Amino acid sequence: MLSELSPDSSLLMPDFDGYKLSLDNVPIYTHQLTTGVSHREPTSHQFSFAFVRLFGLHNHLHGDPCTKDQVFLINDNGEIVKHLWNSDKRLFESSVVASTSTGAECRVLNPSLCLDAPGHAAAMTGGADGLLTVFFTGDRTTNEEWKQIASLKVSTPGVVRSLSFDQEKNELQILVESVVLKDAFPELESLKEGEAATLIHWLKVNPELGKGDDSVVFHKKICVHGVVEYVALEEGGQAIYICSEKEPVYAYDSVRPCTPTLERVLREPIAYTWSQTEENISVSFNIPAGVDSINTEVKEQNLKVTIASPCGQFSKEVINGTLVQSVLPEIDTKNVDGSVELRLTKTEAGVDWFEFIRNDPNGTMAANEVDVEKANSCLDKYTSEKQAKDAEGLGHGFNNSQLEECDELPASSKLQRLPLESHSPSHIVLLSSQQWLGNSRTPIAGQQPTLLLRHDVDALVWQPGHHLESLTQHLATFPGFGYVQASKTSKKWLVWPPGASWVAVVDTHRHIYLYHQPQPLQTQLINRKSGQKVKTVAKQQVVGLPDNSARVLGVYPEDDKLFVLLANNSIVVVQVNQA
Structure with a gap:
């Protein structure tokens, strides 16, 4: 919706x-503080904007949504320290409640902690092994030591973003945000060499099944080309909310097989443009990566254009319909970096076509250069190179240089709800005219x-x-x-x-x-x-x-x-x- x-x-x-x-x-x-905060800067290999953003906006101070006046952090020794603010004495009471297993020298990211679920917490050390630790915290108002109930390895190191607990099933759902490069994630076909993408790990963990990888009920991976502004679990864990400029794509699902990227793209209609001269018709459209064959066929006055992947695993009809006028059977085809151009020859030269394929909503007519030049020459007498001054009723003119930075429209982004039982969004909210300022x-x-x-x-x-x-x-x-x-x-x-x-x-x-x-x-x-x-x-x-x-x-x-x-x-x- x-x-x-x-x-x-x-x-x-x-x-x-x-x-x-x-x-x-x-x-x-x-x-x-008696012990320093665990903090690291990006390395020379973590150079992309996604990495800089992940490091620069990382919050090392974690609060408890269930209890006021206490904050948590992870120190240089890998210990999770609780700091309880005493408003009467106006000082902190500090205590170590848990420890993580990875030392600071092994970390490639800053450690993270999430306390969204009552009685439970999830932490990532930021180590290269992607170790995710789940704790049973009990009543966090006390200084009792947390109990580790599960420890598993995520394929890529990341930051814990959201946590949800199902008390009836004793299951936890966890969201982990990672940044990956093309070399480490070749499944994202649209990603170019050296570019970075955001990978969201959506896991459900049941500690009763085991304390390691056996505790994982399901594991989903959602990839976004670029950065993600917002990601969170829905109350009850039936969906996640994600906001980004680029479309989120399921790359892996341990429960439900993912639709290959090319097959998903080919399900959508492919739009094309066409233009004409006195003798020819030119048709242009773009094809997704992975398509290696383009087949054209003209029978009487019917045109059929089909694209296909290697070995014919996936195919799609781009055009299949009746031409307004007849053309010669020979069609000239050019494909340059995914941009396809077809050139057809009219059987009756000099006849203008008002439509290319009868009743085809995917086609758009584009004016050719000759027609554009004729139209401009006819309008020359109505235009001038001098700007009108104090023209009555025109008001004051403004240009882009007079606009401030805060007045610029942001790039188009969407807030989407991705349900647990589907790979397609159930709700989409357009944020094209709204500037993103922050998350709670x-x-x-x-x-x-x-x-x-x-x-x-x-x-x-x-x-x-x-x-x-x-x-x-x-x-x-x-x-x-x-x-x-x-x-x-x-x-x-x-x-x-x-x-x-x-x-x-x-x-x-x-x-x-x-x-x-x-x-x-x-x-x-x-x-x-x-x-x-x-x-x-x-x-x-x-x-x-x-x-x-x-x-x-x-x-x-x-x-x-x-x-x-x-x-x-x-x-x-x-x-x-x-x-």
Whole structure:
């Protein structure tokens, strides 16, 4: 089902008057770590944009959606450390709850941890062996050591993105995001040599079947040419949500065999264009990789064009229909790098064709160069090389150089729901006119992470859900923030809490910019210039981090505070809303 985003008009604020800088004190507390955070930079072999993005936007600080005031990280010793914030004493209580088996010297990626499921956690060490460890955490408010219940190897090292637990069947579903090159993943035919793609591993694990690879109930691999903006498991594990510019393709499924790429492509109709001169008809169309033969046949006034893969394993009719006029049986065929051109000769020269194949919606007529030149010569007397000035009714003209970067339309992307029992999406949401701003880092337990998309000058928070008619629900609005965030050239993350009472721009280092929702005033204010009564004010606050040179390695927002992990091995607590 194809749908579009439908903002809730009651949540929009057309009369928003901007953010006002507030000089109110923002309390900051710093905690120094005893052991450094496990962090690594990409190597010379990890040079593509997908790798840089995977490393640069990796969040080393992990929160617990089921419990407030505690964050987790993986240190240099491979230990998972819990840091519990005591708001009364204003300090952290730290304890080691588990350890991973791979040392820092064996890692090719940064380690990752996911705590989305109550009582369970999944971690990847970032090692070249792709080791994935599943823990039973129990009550995470205690300091009890986690119990390892499964350990298996994924074919490619990656980052754990989502986790879902089925209590009745005692089964876990896990999503792992990896970046692969053509050399390591030859199944993706459209990928060129040296290019990178994103590979999503979708696994279901049952610890009762074993503690190793025997515990895997199913394993699916979904490949996307390029980067993936968003991927998450649906509540209940019946589907996944994925957002990307390129189409996701199933590369492997241990339960249901995948349709080969070429066969899937050949199921879709192939569009073609045609043009004519006084004597000839030219037909052009593109063929997918893997096609090695093109067969043409003319019988009386019927034309049939067929393409086929090697050994005739897959074939498809591109054209099969009745010509408007007759042509000679000889057809000249050219194929240059997948672009095919057919040249047919009219039996009656000088006769213009109004159609190529009768009632064929796949064909489009293209004007030839001679006709275009004739049309341009006829229009010359109506055009001028001088620009009209102060022409009545024309208004002011604008060009692309006058547009700002934040006004540019993003590349076309789609949010898709891929169900468990099918290789085709059940729902598709078009995001062609919406700029992607970020994903929630504090998912509510049992729900998918929310999205932040730009809508005009605003930023809207969306919640995906299969029970919704349009697949997404508009939850909250940050007025004017879509335009404000575009000016922050050093931003690394955009974060907001589950209650969406504020949103923050986290720079790569030095600063955090807080933007609060408009709040009603206790006293009445009047604008001196316009005389308009001001009923609400939206505050903006600038927070300076203690170490200006230390890079930000992780963030985790809650409704009343923001946890920030710095490269100088310290955790900063920013008290956003004071009680």
